[in-house]
Amino acid sequence: MATDTQLATWEVFMQSKPGANYTHQGSIHAADAKMALQNARDTYSRRSEGTSIWVVPTESIFASSPGDKEMLFDPASDKIYRLPTFYKIPDGAKNI
Amino acid sequence: MADQNNLFKYLLRLGDNALVLSHRLSEWCSRAPLIEEDLALTNFSLDMIGRAQALLKYAGEVEGKGRTEDDLAYKRAERQFYNHLVMELPNGDFAFTMARQLLVSAFECLLFEALSNSKDETIAAIAAKTLKEVKYHRAHAEDWVIRLGDGTEESYQRMQHAVNALWMYTGELFEADEVDAELIREGIAVDQNSLRPQWQEYIGQVLTEAKLQVPADGYMQTGSRKGIHTEHLGHILSEMQYLQRAYPDATW
Amino acid sequence: MGAIQELELQLNELLEKKFEERVQGGDAVEPRDWMPENYRKHLVRQISQHAHSEVIGMQPEGNWITRAPSLRAKQILLAKIQDEGGHGLYLYSAAETLGISRDEMIAQLHSGKAKYSNIFNYPALTWADIGAIGWLVDGAAIVNQVSLQRTSYGPYSRAMVRICKEESFHQRQGYEIMAQMMKGTADQKEMAQDAMNRWWWPALMMFGPHDTESPHAGDAFRWKIKRHTNDELRQKFIDKTVQQAEVIGLTVPDPDLKWNEAAGHYDHGEINWEEFRNVINGDGPCNKQRLDHHKKVHAEGEWVRVAAAAYHAKKANKN
Numbered sequence: 001m002a003t004d005t006q007l008a009t010w011e012v013f014m015q016s017k018p019g020a021n022y023t024h025q026g027s028i029h030a031a032d033a034k035m036a037l038q039n040a041r042d043t044y045s046r047r048s049e050g051t052s053i054w055v056v057p058t059e060s061i062f063a064s065s066p067g068d069k070e071m072l073f074d075p076a077s078d079k080i081y082r083l084p085t086f087y088k089i090p091d092g093a094k095n096i
Numbered sequence: 097m098a099d100q101n102n103l104f105k106y107l108l109r110l111g112d113n114a115l116v117l118s119h120r121l122s123e124w125c126s127r128a129p130l131i132e133e134d135l136a137l138t139n140f141s142l143d144m145i146g147r148a149q150a151l152l153k154y155a156g157e158v159e160g161k162g163r164t165e166d167d168l169a170y171k172r173a174e175r176q177f178y179n180h181l182v183m184e185l186p187n188g189d190f191a192f193t194m195a196r197q198l199l200v201s202a203f204e205c206l207l208f209e210a211l212s213n214s215k216d217e218t219i220a221a222i223a224a225k226t227l228k229e230v231k232y233h234r235a236h237a238e239d240w241v242i243r244l245g246d247g248t249e250e251s252y253q254r255m256q257h258a259v260n261a262l263w264m265y266t267g268e269l270f271e272a273d274e275v276d277a278e279l280i281r282e283g284i285a286v287d288q289n290s291l292r293p294q295w296q297e298y299i300g301q302v303l304t305e306a307k308l309q310v311p312a313d314g315y316m317q318t319g320s321r322k323g324i325h326t327e328h329l330g331h332i333l334s335e336m337q338y339l340q341r342a343y344p345d346a347t348w
Numbered sequence: 349m350g351a352i353q354e355l356e357l358q359l360n361e362l363l364e365k366k367f368e369e370r371v372q373g374g375d376a377v378e379p380r381d382w383m384p385e386n387y388r389k390h391l392v393r394q395i396s397q398h399a400h401s402e403v404i405g406m407q408p409e410g411n412w413i414t415r416a417p418s419l420r421a422k423q424i425l426l427a428k429i430q431d432e433g434g435h436g437l438y439l440y441s442a443a444e445t446l447g448i449s450r451d452e453m454i455a456q457l458h459s460g461k462a463k464y465s466n467i468f469n470y471p472a473l474t475w476a477d478i479g480a481i482g483w484l485v486d487g488a489a490i491v492n493q494v495s496l497q498r499t500s501y502g503p504y505s506r507a508m509v510r511i512c513k514e515e516s517f518h519q520r521q522g523y524e525i526m527a528q529m530m531k532g533t534a535d536q537k538e539m540a541q542d543a544m545n546r547w548w549w550p551a552l553m554m555f556g557p558h559d560t561e562s563p564h565a566g567d568a569f570r571w572k573i574k575r576h577t578n579d580e581l582r583q584k585f586i587d588k589t590v591q592q593a594e595v596i597g598l599t600v601p602d603p604d605l606k607w608n609e610a611a612g613h614y615d616h617g618e619i620n621w622e623e624f625r626n627v628i629n630g631d632g633p634c635n636k637q638r639l640d641h642h643k644k645v646h647a648e649g650e651w652v653r654v655a656a657a658a659y660h661a662k663k664a665n666k667n
Contacts, residue, residue: 002248002658004650006450007130009441026507027441028132029450031656032663034239039132042139043434046427047514066381122413122422125429126406126641129649131437134406138430142423149419166418190652246662247655254651332414339417339475346533348417348475348525 010036011061012044013054022054030055102275103216104159105178106285108168109321111151112179115169117200118144119332120187129190136236140197143229150222170340174330175323182265184329188258191244191251195258197237202298203269204230206291215283238302245306252307259303260311267316270295275321371572376502379445387571388446391501393462394573395443396453401465402436404638408472409481417475424521425478431518435511442503458643465489466624467554469632476529476536476543482522484544484551484589490515491585492555500572523592530596537597544593545601552616553624555582586614 007029013022025044030036036055044050064072080086089096121141128134152165163171182200187193208230211223244251270288272280279285303310319325339348364384370377377383406429413429416422440450456462467485472478493515496508529540556562556578568574586605593600604617626632 002654002661004654005657006454007653007657009444026438026503026510027444028437029130030132031243031653031660035243035656038136038236038239042135043132043437046135046139046430046434063380066378119414122426125413125426126403126410126433127645127648129645129652131403131433131440134433135430135437138426138433142426142430145419145423145426149423152419166420169419170417190649243656243659244652247659248651250651251655251658335414338415343533343535346417346536348421348528348532 007031007035009058010040010055011058012036012040013056014040014044014050015052016049018051022052027058028055099278100158100160102278103284104155105275106279107151107155107158107219109178111148111155111165111168112177113183114144114151115148116177116179116329116332117183118142118148119336120183120185121193123187124193137193140233140236143226143233147222147226147229150225154218154222166340170337174325174333177325177329177333178320178323179329180265180268180320181317181326182262182268184326184332185262185265186328188261189254190240191254192258192261194237194240194244195255195262197233198241198302199262199266199299200269201230201234201237202295202302203266203291205234206294207286207288210286210291214285219284241302241308242306245303245308255306256308259308263311263313264315264317267313268318268320271318271321273321368570371500371570374572375500376505377500378502386567387573390567390571390573391504392443392446392448394568395439395446395504396448396456397463397465399436399439399443399453400457400462401468402432402439404464404468404642405485406432406436407638407641408468408470408634409478411472412475412478415475416478421525428482428518428521431514435507435514438507438510439504442501442507445503454646458639458646460630460639463628464638465554466627466632467550468638469627469635470546470550471633473546474539474543476526476539477547479522479525479529479540480543480547482518482520483526483592484522484547485554486515486518486522487589488551488554488585490519491581495574495576495581498572498575504573523596526598527596530598541598544598548601549620549623552582552586552619555579555585557621557624583613586616590614 008031009027009029011027012025014025015022025040028036028039028043030039033055037053040053040055041050045053076082118141121137121144124134124137124141126134128137148169149165152168156163156165156168182196185192185196205227208223208227212220212227214220214223241255244255246252270292272288276285276288280287300310317326339346363382367377367382367384367387377387409425409429409432413422413426416425440453443453444450453462457464467488472481490512493508493512497505497512499505499508526540526544529536559565559577559579562578565574565577590600590605602617604615606615607613608615627635630636
């Protein structure tokens, strides 16, 4: 017979209102995706906090290494030309 | 104008179904096979307590004797309860509980969908809200019945046993008496018997997918419409009504 | 000592120093960050104990669900116990990020290696106990949990934020039950006072031993896992609860309790630490009952979990 486990873990992402980003809530255990969705619903939306749920097998999440933080994120910090405030707009121009 | 007494009785039947099954499901608290499932069973129970509250409150108003939903829940005796017998059966194992949820919620989906068109606005409103809840109950139960029917040899045996044991309590779901007949004429109630073919078809599909046998219709239990119950209901009530009966003067 | 080991040791020391600087600076620690082994161990012990407490804590209150005296009371109690199950789940989920599985945590609970809060080894005897548990036990837990919202480990802190938000109604529902009973019949008042008498001292013990006798406290503070001492939190609980008892006419069962004007706090009588130790070591009214219940449910659920996994495996093989 198969061994008894608490079943696989799934990461739960919920959207709080239509159009909002999906945010990570935590994890739950389930044998399959349908069970994972239902368990996510019963665990993380007991107070009608959501409009939609994603579940992802925990093993499918790949996380960046904290040691790579500088390499990954610092190079973006001097690219200020990506921000709208970088640009000078002539006085009087509207709707730009 | 409906005979208020018929309507009162009809509301008690609907309300008692929710009250008694919510009680059974609440007994699962801290006893489910997975903590996630504990939360799910509690949610079903909470849905049903809410439904019982709404229906019994309305029943009290229809009766017009000043009885509240709590009076009706906590101060009636066995013979004055009208829930279907299947609701009061002990939980058994998880297979039994899920099989019951499937059989009952499949019936309730059809019932409350039809009742959401009731000419009685209060019933129609309660039915519309309930329909959303029971659809979820049915989906949850359906998944479990299939998982367990088609899981291991042990889970198959348990699930088949549960379905077989429950089958003789399903005939009662579709019974109708003169109370129903009167309210059906007035467009308030639903002809339960007309729901049967759809119910059978759906249950047949699920059980087949679950690799389970659909039991043959044989002897069917009956009695709840006259307040005749199994021996189990009395024990539910002696527990549920304990404080109200031990301290009749107290409010809680 | 070989050169390599010495190098490893030096590296560890360096990492540990950097870790402590980060934590002191108020940075949250995340699952994949480097952390000292003892930090991880301390957290696993604390979070799993916390999770087990939520789950075992469902039992004493669960004892009254089927006897709740009104539909409203039943709804509230059921929703509250469900929250506790949910909170256990959030906490298991936080502990799992540290590399321990829920299977292992449950095995540790069953073997006695992992503990749960002592308070749940006391019985819920009357309906008033449901009031006392909500008001005193949840009240004490909340004081502790509010403090833990700022704990240094990210997943634990996030779980605590969520838990605190959801638990805000728990204490109120208990207090409401007590208040209602104190306005009721003589029987009800007696029941409420009796529950107060039995739960007051165990509630104070929930904060743990006096600071002078807390074995793990030093590290926990340095790592910002713990933010307030046991005695600070206990005092906070006493100060707010005594007033609440007075408002509804309950007597705090402590003859030595008196307001200390100079300190701005209530002084309280000595806690029975012998009882505390006995219950921790297994000799409490419900220790065996609570653990047996959990083991029995776990064993009875095995065929269900195995079947669900088997069904999933069958379907996965077909695709």
